[in-house]
Amino acid sequence: MSSRSRSARRVVGITEVARHAGVSPGTVSNVLNRPERVAEATRLRVEAAIAELDYVRNSSGSSLRSGRSASVGLLVLDVTNPFFTEVARGVEDEAAESGLAVVLLNSAEARERQQRNVRLLAEQRAAGAVVMPVDDDLSDLVWLSRQGTSWVALDRGDVAEDVGCSVSVDNHAGGMAAGRHLVGLGHEQVTFLTGPFAIEQVRRRHEGLRAAFEEAGMDPDAAVRVVELPLLNPAQGERAVDKILAGGPRQRPQAVFCANDQLALGVMKGLGRRGLRVPDDMSVVGYDNVDLADLVHPGLTTVAQPKYALGRAAMRLLDSELNEAEHVHERVLFTPELVVRGSTAVYRP
Amino acid sequence: MSSRSRSARRVVGITEVARHAGVSPGTVSNVLNRPERVAEATRLRVEAAIAELDYVRNSSGSSLRSGRSASVGLLVLDVTNPFFTEVARGVEDEAAESGLAVVLLNSAEARERQQRNVRLLAEQRAAGAVVMPVDDDLSDLVWLSRQGTSWVALDRGDVAEDVGCSVSVDNHAGGMAAGRHLVGLGHEQVTFLTGPFAIEQVRRRHEGLRAAFEEAGMDPDAAVRVVELPLLNPAQGERAVDKILAGGPRQRPQAVFCANDQLALGVMKGLGRRGLRVPDDMSVVGYDNVDLADLVHPGLTTVAQPKYALGRAAMRLLDSELNEAEHVHERVLFTPELVVRGSTAVYRP
DNA sequence: CACCCCGATTGAAACGTGTCAATAACTTTC
């Protein structure tokens, strides 16, 4: 005997419920969607039938009919990155309140996977999407809106307003906050450790950092050195320590500003392995304020992004775009905040 | 002028493609689903029409017709937990190879949300699901299979084989590995810091830990003390340090075994804040081997779970269940591995 | 009592796809 019992009872549809309650399918549909239009007595009868037959609505039917499904996609760059998972929580909570289902899709930082996911959303006739694009090329998304699925870009402030909505954090301000903090501590030689400059966010952080030095009357070209890495993960950060220290103790920077906490944590580990102490021998600043920034020792000074709020705002924006008849694209900008912990200290030559 | 251009061109269907290519809709369907049945020439003609009209299939139509959708759900306990996100990667990669779309749903450790998500899967007529259940009560899942959606339980080895498939890691062996390690280092007083014992996994780890002491000829009741917490997160771990140290230096345990890395990292922080050094004053062992276990200082000794492999195996199992005509539920068990880092050391009274 | 009105319900049509039996076109064989 097989252990599957699925075919025992065929899944029931709206018509069977209707027959069972002695009404027409249309009435059942009304009970489900606009209960106020149906008389108390019949409503109760239908609800009883629904319960008795254990009817569960078939969303394929609905969305076939309406042309749209009631779910929104959330395209994240990387499911394993804590930054994105916090954002996901925000999106989910807000969506739940609007009665929308969230399907989380992972682009794994790969353009080709993003494209596949966008296509999937189009095939499912998703109502909308919250997207963190893998790079500056938004043509996939433009195509998506032509297919009738609206979207909101997340963490990408440079989206033109005639293309789509966006919610992001002021990266220039973030870089500047970090820079001012380091300048205030007396640092004069800083390395900016970053991912590819093709990513707009890190470019802006870099500019902000330089602006802080300029503001203090220092020459940013002399003060800020850049080390560019292909990926923003801890292993890369650890390996990059060699490059940071290259040139011997003479030219060693006094502080490292990392484009991301993962990178910063890797750097801290790499420094420790080489016998350098943080912050005595070198200060380290991260970006994002992931949970673990507070767990390492010393705690990581970092630029905090309002991750959860970011997610909520994006979803709220999307929701209003879905409901407004005439929508004008909007741009929402959050301001990040520096969180000072133990990984930065006054520079003592 | 509105900035939305969506209604510019109605989304095209299979019939319009057919007309454009001068064939019947059925032929277009064949081109999409069984291209070998259609003659080369017509196939090319249809493909040209598809490209020209930028046709994208409507999955609502397909799944309405077939009764099942081509996507599988992945129900995780907590999107923010690195353990689950690694598993998610495994599931996604395997699913991509089988041509299945993965929708990731978050139960947020809440029974009520799990229920909502299960219902959502039923409404979408999902082909299957990989589920990490919130607790021992699997009635939601039994209901789900009655609705025709098969599932594989993840990380829950006690699922009866007549109920469903499961893929899990041997928690008893994991607890035992940690225990043997601590015994070997000479520890005689260990605290097991854990989440609710209602969770089967942590019960088994506890048993394994005790078994290791028993094996060494020691009395587990005397050697192992249990501190139970409501949740398994870093903040809880940090706060629990008070309980661990309660009773003064005399009765202080020599080591702490945590049911989870997050907890262990919190404990390490809490200990550091109280001026206790790891591993000199106390050894700490975690469970999971998340990325960050290797980034803190000292590195966290922990029981590694094959997270990615776990996800892949679960998805593979689900896929075979979906394709086999006669399926017999299966149970797959992985063995965890102890990773020794700097957080544990020989006990020196 | 005829009329109208109004709320509640119905019936039919449509959404886009997949299936399958039936047909058409074409090839081979004698």
Next chain:
DNA sequence: GAAAGTTATTGACACGTTTCAATCGGGGTG
């Protein structure tokens, strides 16, 4: 060149839902 066989294509229908114009029934009004 006709019959038999093979391959390619068609046409119609079903899936479950929603919508909307049409209908029904009952109560109030003139």
